[in-house]
Amino acid sequence: MLPPAKSARSPPRMSVPLLDLKKQYQPLAAEIIPILQGICASQQFILGPHVLEFEQAAASYGNCAHAVGVSSGTDALLLALMALGLGAGDEVITTPFTFFATAGTIARAGARPVFCDIDAGSFNIDPVAVREFLQQCCERRAGQLINRRSGARVRALMPVHLYGQCADMAGLLALAREFDLKVIEDAAQAIGADFDDGRRAGSMGDIGCLSFFPTKNLGAFGDAGMCTTQDAELAERMRVLRVHGGKPKYFHHLIGGNFRLDEIQAAVLAVKLRLLDGWTAARQRNAAWYAAAFERAGLNGRIRPPAASAGYRHTWNQYVIRAPQRDALKAFLGEQGVGSEIYYPVPLHRQQCFAYLGYGADEFPVADAAAREVLALPIFPELAHEQILYVVDRIAAFYG
Ligand SMILES: *Cc1c(COP(=O)(O)O)cnc(C)c1O
Secondary structure (H helix, E strand, C coil), X not given: CCCCCHHHHCCCCCCECCCCHHHHHHHHHHHHHHHHXXXXXXXXXXXXXXXXXXXXXHHHHCCCCEEEEECCHHHHHHHHHXXXXXXXXXXXXXXXXXXXXXXXXXXXXXXXXXXXXXXXXXXXXXXXXXXXXXXXXXXXXXXXXXXXXCCCEEEEEECECHHHCCCCHHHHHHHXXXXXXXXXXXXXXXXXXXXXXXXXXXXXXXXXXXXXCCCCCCCCCCCCEEEEECCHHHHHHHXXXXXXXXXXXXXXXCCCCECCCEHHHHHHHHHXXXXXXXXXHHHHHHHHHHHHHHHHCCCCCCCECCCCCCCEECCCCCEEXXXXXXXXXXXXXXXXXXCCECCCCCCHHHCHHHHHHCCCCCCCHHHHHHHHHEEEECCCCCCCHHXXXXXXXXXXXXXX
């Protein structure tokens, strides 16, 4: 007897990219192109009516009183730091396990990033680690909170809502009140994420920062971002800083930057915002399909699939498993037609450019373990059920 055909033993090879933005664009093209043509005809490209309309829609979506459209998520973080007056001599507490911009903007503002380790389940900054730092490494001197190691003033917290799930804001906001710290939420990956009680990403701290980079859940046709706040004075300050601090134009009592949002991005984002909840629901359905398939395949002893924390609504910008032999698995999946990515391979305290902060290599063991084990799998809304089953089947084949 002949051995079974190869196709009988392994499922047909499929292509499952990590992200396919064309699938989202195609059904929207007929709506978006005439709007872009209108902008071309108007030749008004910067901070016009589309920006105003999108700011109002995004503020309302995020349960925020004010929204200020800016040029990128990175610029949103920088603008937030500038608006709160955080700079030389100040420290901002954040997570070492995030995209570079989080700590990069703190340093660019002239302040010092201070890292506290993450929670192993959510990958977000752990309020227990933050409290330990505040109580054991800081002291009050003349009404200011001073980090004994650096001598700098500890003034703010910058939690990141990683992968589309909020950080433990109840714990962090309690610390902010107790230690008199400002809070900037890096909600770049988490538009629409919230808690069961309805508090939304970007609405809870002093300022929330969103990114509309094309791979985020709400993606522009280029770079764009947003600052949100409940505070009218802060909103006004950010609007002035967005245009180099000039008010009226050419009269500067503040030094700002060019953080302007353009009409094309705002118009595209306004169209897409109306569809965001549907896409989020599809990402949540995909996450549930993965969870069921991992369970059926008996893989939960080998890999650790992600789970939303109780009381949190995850929006799944990324679906990130923990996997032994992660790099070999990633290579194998690539050969099988499955895209995956490592967010993030090097925690920020180990980055060469932050060597001056003086952290020991082993100071943040939870972040280090995450960097060794995490692998993001395809989760975008347009994925088919068979594609998810194929990804899980190939993971099962790897550990076979
Ligand atoms: C994407 C991202 C940013 C930066 O946003 P850009 O729009 O790319 O500048 C900042 N922080 C986090 C956590 C991000 O994922």
